[in-house]
Amino acid sequence: xxxxxxxxxxxxxxxxxxxxxxxxxxxxxxxxxxxxxxxxxxxxxxxxxxxxxxxxxxxxxxxxxxxxxxxxxxxxxxxxxxxxxxxxxxxxxxxxxxxxxxxxxxxxxxxxxxxxxxxxxxxxxxxxxxxxxxxxxxxxxxxxxxxxxxxxxxxxxxxxxxxxxxxxxxxxxxxxxxxxxxxxxxxxxxxxxxxxxxxxxxxxxxxxxxxxxxxxxxxxxxxxxxxxxxxxxxxxxxxxxxxxxxxxxxxxxxxxxxxxxxxxxxxxxxxxxxxxxxxxxxxxxxxxxxxxxxxxxxxxxxxxxxxxxxxxxxxxxxxxxxxxxxxxxxxxxxxxxxxxxxxxxxxxxxxxxxxxxxxxxxxxxxxxxxxxxxxxxxxxxxxxxxxxxxxxxxxxxxxxxxxxxxxxxxx
Amino acid sequence: xxxxxxxxxxxxxxxxxxxxxxxxxxxxxxxxxxxxxxxxxxxxxxxxxxxxxxxxxxxxxxxxxxxxxxxxxxxxxxxxxxxxxxxxxxxxxxxxxxxxxxxxxxxxxxxxxxxxxxxxxxxxxxxxxxxxxxxxxxxxxxxxxxxxxxxxxxxxxxxxxxxxxxxxxxxxxxxxxxxxxxxxxxxxxxxxxxxxxxxxxxxxxxxxxxxxxxxxxxxxxxxxxxxxxxxxxxxxxxxxxxxxxxxxxxxxxxxxxxxxxxxxxxxxxxxxxxx
Numbered sequence: 001x002x003x004x005x006x007x008x009x010x011x012x013x014x015x016x017x018x019x020x021x022x023x024x025x026x027x028x029x030x031x032x033x034x035x036x037x038x039x040x041x042x043x044x045x046x047x048x049x050x051x052x053x054x055x056x057x058x059x060x061x062x063x064x065x066x067x068x069x070x071x072x073x074x075x076x077x078x079x080x081x082x083x084x085x086x087x088x089x090x091x092x093x094x095x096x097x098x099x100x101x102x103x104x105x106x107x108x109x110x111x112x113x114x115x116x117x118x119x120x121x122x123x124x125x126x127x128x129x130x131x132x133x134x135x136x137x138x139x140x141x142x143x144x145x146x147x148x149x150x151x152x153x154x155x156x157x158x159x160x161x162x163x164x165x166x167x168x169x170x171x172x173x174x175x176x177x178x179x180x181x182x183x184x185x186x187x188x189x190x191x192x193x194x195x196x197x198x199x200x201x202x203x204x205x206x207x208x209x210x211x212x213x214x215x216x217x218x219x220x221x222x223x224x225x226x227x228x229x230x231x232x233x234x235x236x237x238x239x240x241x242x243x244x245x246x247x248x249x250x251x252x253x254x255x256x257x258x259x260x261x262x263x264x265x266x267x268x269x270x271x272x273x274x275x276x277x278x279x280x281x282x283x284x285x286x287x288x289x290x291x292x293x294x295x296x297x298x299x300x301x302x303x304x305x306x307x308x309x310x311x312x313x314x315x316x317x318x319x320x321x322x323x324x325x326x327x328x329x330x331x332x333x334x335x336x337x338x339x340x341x342x343x344x345x346x347x348x349x350x351x352x353x354x355x356x357x358x359x360x361x362x363x364x365x366x367x368x369x370x371x372x373x374x375x376x377x378x379x380x381x382x383x384x385x386x387x388x389x390x391x392x393x394x395x396x397x398x399x400x401x402x403x404x405x406x407x408x409x410x411x
Numbered sequence: 412x413x414x415x416x417x418x419x420x421x422x423x424x425x426x427x428x429x430x431x432x433x434x435x436x437x438x439x440x441x442x443x444x445x446x447x448x449x450x451x452x453x454x455x456x457x458x459x460x461x462x463x464x465x466x467x468x469x470x471x472x473x474x475x476x477x478x479x480x481x482x483x484x485x486x487x488x489x490x491x492x493x494x495x496x497x498x499x500x501x502x503x504x505x506x507x508x509x510x511x512x513x514x515x516x517x518x519x520x521x522x523x524x525x526x527x528x529x530x531x532x533x534x535x536x537x538x539x540x541x542x543x544x545x546x547x548x549x550x551x552x553x554x555x556x557x558x559x560x561x562x563x564x565x566x567x568x569x570x571x572x573x574x575x576x577x578x579x580x581x582x583x584x585x586x587x588x589x590x591x592x593x594x595x596x597x598x599x600x601x602x603x604x605x606x607x608x609x610x611x612x613x614x615x616x617x618x619x620x621x622x623x624x625x626x627x628x629x630x631x632x633x634x635x636x637x638x639x640x641x642x643x644x645x646x647x648x649x650x651x652x653x654x655x656x657x658x659x660x661x662x663x664x665x666x667x668x669x670x671x672x673x674x675x676x677x678x679x680x681x682x683x684x685x686x
Binding site for chain 2: 029030138139142143144145146147283284285286288289290291293295298299302303
């Protein structure tokens with residue numbers, strides 16, 4: 001088996017106590033926050049954060065947080081607040097913010113500042129993911145979906161320049177006009193924290209990621225679709241003249257291990273179903289507000305869904321989730337075999353959401369799953385000694401040191 | 412005054428493409444066929460849909476006017492343009508179109524989204540207009556109410572259910588959304604709409620600016636509009652210096668489809684009364 005798979009703990013921090021899916025229109029946008037009990041929220045947040053801290057003790061390579069708004073699926077509207085808490089309570093583990101939703105920010109310099117602060121405080125442990133935010137976020141935050149893609153790339157370019165060019169400088173863009181770009185602090189990692197691009201598989205995003213050698217991550221997708229997207233990344237990389245390293249291909253697949261196969265299913269099933277049937281109860285008009293995708297991408301999505309027979313999340317049975325490999329559940333050996341397919345056949349190198357909290361999973365199951373996974377599965381993908389990447393001096397995926405050298409230009 | 416005849420059949424009118432300051436525009440044009448005069452030019456600005464064909468409403472209007480019906484940038488067969496950022500861009504674009512067609516003064520009629528564009532045009536170019544007609548227009552704030560029911564969170568069926576109070580004529584604008592070509596085209600038109608009205612959803616400055624309009628105005632309302640608040644019609648009439656309000660009985664927001672002849676009759680009667 002590959003010895004270069006990295007494991008990133010990642011729980012979405014859901015708020016599970018919501019009405020059943022048939023009683024609500026959506027788990028996002030307009031699910032009333034009267035369903036949120038802050039006393040329950042207090043307990044949940046602290047359990048979730050303890051789990052992230054536990055990830056370091058158990059030797060995970062990283063732990064991740066992300067940004068979502070006005071929903072019960074993931075209650076981290078400000079991922080940098082969560083990252084700050086985790087940074088303060090850990091000392092070695094890498095902390096992935098996957099990511100800040102750039103177009104939703106009025107001023108991207110706030111992201112440049114917050115991520116640089118976290119990078120300096122943590123001594124360079126931050127991975128800076130950038131996302132557009134889901135379609136639902138555009139309803140909730142009222143940012144125009146029709147200009148989101150161009151806003152994303154302008155914010156991205158501004159942040160990278162702010163991190164790598166001595167300020168002050170003048171930025172004159174279509175969406176941002178800032179005469180003094182000069183953020184203090186500058187990031188700890190040089191030239192800047194590694195950038196990840198978690199995606200839902202638009203060809204435009206994949207091409208841009210491959211061009212910049214950013215790790216690309218597939219989220220909650222069936223194996224067949226992940227493979228198609230990796231192939232697109234590989235082709236885009238070939239067009240740029242290089243072969244992607246395993247650390248450039250990440251997959252976010254909920255995973256649960258237990259002592260026996262039967263026990264694993266018994267313990268995991270209801271929580272996996274919460275994620276796909278409740279957390280992802282989302283009408284199309286919330287998912288894909290107008291302009292969020294190009295017409296061409298929408299056509300690709302409609303045809304792709306028909307060609308691969310991809311169902312809506314809420315139509316997937318537990319058996320579908322297993323068969324199509326949206327999720328991995330089983331004994332450590334069974335789980336390892338599935339993961340080996342990603343490393344050996346697909347060439348992937350980062351497993352995100354390894355064994356973290358899912359749906360309405362109680363704390364005891366999460367701790368059990370994480371512990372068993374760390375002790376029984378992770379060693380199979382590591383050199384003898386079962387040390388995490390940060391203890392072995394393996395560079396963070398996405399840093400220049402982790403990537404294949406650029407071929408010398410032919411003159 | 413002549414009466415608009417009830418139409419049992421509507422001819423197909425093909426769109427021609429004209430160049431408007433470098434941007435191609437699909438446009439349909441037709442005037443009175445059985446009259447000695449061509450009728451006065453009437454520019455009709457469509458709403459956020461019902462594109463791609465000559466409608467019974469167009470034909471009804473054409474019984475008394477030289478109807479010019481372009482499709483907005485990013486709608487129907489008029490391609491999207493990078494320069495389109497907001498309603499103001501369309502206002503200038505339509506003044507370019509006026510020049511391209513050689514119109515000096517004309518009647519301007521706007522429906523729904525087109526009503527917003529027409530009202531904004533009238534505030535910037537008041538001297539160009541012989542008259543202004545706004546049909547269930549968007550674009551003005553009604554304090555305490557959403558400027559329009561959030562059509563961006565509706566299925567196509569829900570949207571039609573909201574804008575039609577009388578579905579008898581709904582077949583004229585029905586499309587098959589299970590056809591990917593249709594679905595993509597509708598999504599692209601909605602994307603244009605998002606670009607224009609996602610945020611803000613109305614023009615806060617509209618009431619003050621309406622004082623600049625110097626031509627007579629007719630504001631046509633539905634009997635009960637469940638998309639744009641009924642009060643929007645009254646708000647426009649309140650701030651337009653010379654405006655009257657008329658409501659078409661039995662209709663909802665889609666009155667141009669629900670009652671095409673009655674709506675056209677009201678417009679033509681108003682325009683003639685102001686000669």
